[in-house]
Amino acid sequence: MKRFLMLMLLMVLIASGCSRPEGKSDKVQVVTTLFPLYDFAKRIGGEKAQVTLLLPPGIEPHSFEPRPEDVVRVNHADLFIYTNPVMEPWASSIVNAIDRGKVGIVEGSKGIALLPPEPDPYDPQHEAHAKADPHVWLDFGNAQVIARNIQDAFIGRDPANKAYYQQNAAKLIADLVALDQRFRQTLAQCPKKVLLHGGHYAFGYLARRYGLQYISASAVNADAEPTPAKLAELVQIMRREKLQYVYTEELLSPRIAETIAKETGAKVLMLRAGHNVTRDDLARGVSFISLMEDNLRNLKTGLQ
Missing domain, CATH: 3.40.50.1980 (Nitrogenase molybdenum iron protein domain)
Structure with a gap:
């Protein structure tokens, strides 16, 4: 089934002609998987980026299955940002089908150690469900790491605007630090x-x-x-x-x-x-x- 899906995705890419649409904006084109990545990329990219969310509104991401048109959409982007392979195992089908020489692949939680899942004596198959807890952004220290990874991805794609991305990322990180302090105190x-x-x-x-x-x-x-x-x-x-x-x-x-x-x-x-x-x-x-x-x-x- 997976081989058939990959073949179908590749055929769609070939049919679409993997070039960008004519009249493409000069802004950095970004596709993100989850909402925290979308929100962080919008803040860091600011007016120099066009950021879209791959997940349709209201869709639960654990069971999401990308469509061929999603792969085409990512292939027309400059950056594709996902959280990690445990959170979005379906992202691998996109990464394997796009032109990685053209699209920057960004693992948002790179550098973050994933926690093991808590043992559950009532669920003997628990370890098979997931080998790690992928919800890293809910530790606001981790969220700051994600923000820096996204900042670095923007700079790598558009180094001429390095200072702009650094300034925006610094503001976001300051907000995350303040949020963390409010949680601790409360x-x-x-x-x-x-x-x-x-x-x-x-x-x-x-x-x-x-x-x-x-x-x-x-x-x-x-x-x-x-x-x-x-x-x-x-x-x-x-x-x-x-x-x-x-x-x-x-x-x-x-x-x-x-x-x-x-x-x-x-x-x-x-x-x-x-x-x-x-x-x-x-x-x-x-x-x-x-x-x-x-x-x-x-x-x-x-x-x-």
Whole structure:
């Protein structure tokens, strides 16, 4: 099946004639996979870049499958930015099908050590779901590394505007440092330190950075489902820790969180992992920083 897909992609590329469209802008053309990369690239590239998001709005990225036209679109770009091979395993089909002599391939999390997935005794196949936790941007120290990697990619493609990209990246990194400080100060004052999440294992980096105990219903794989025994344990933890809130996440069904809430009398709050956003979010001009500020407000409420 993969060989057939690759052949189809290559045929589309040949049919499209791998040259750029006529009248192409002088701006650096960038295609990114996930929303944090899109937002960072827009801020760093500024008026000298045209940045697009590969994922359609509202699509959950773990199960995304690129289309032939996505490959053509990337092949017409100057830079293709993805997070890492664990987060977007489907990105390899794009990288293998494009002209790598023309398109700069940027692994956004280069230089970041991935955390191993947390063991789950209720999920014997857990290790097979993922060999690492790929949600690196939710540690805001890692987010700064990603910003620098994107800055370096812009400079490599457009060295004449090096100072411009460095200035924009410095502003973004300063905002991420300030965001990190607000999280530290706020969460340090919260009496509760247990973050219980009725979704897939996405917030391990955030929890580690701020000294929280993170418990999720499912493994790193967004398609995983908790067993009845795991659900029963989560209900017991909610009651033992006297937690009044359970968290759900965007783009995935809130069913598990709602079930836990119904069993315990708790309320459901949203945490945004930020992989992707909705069409309404894009229209409102949300940013990675604003999404994380929403998270901080909900964490402050839920951990009181």
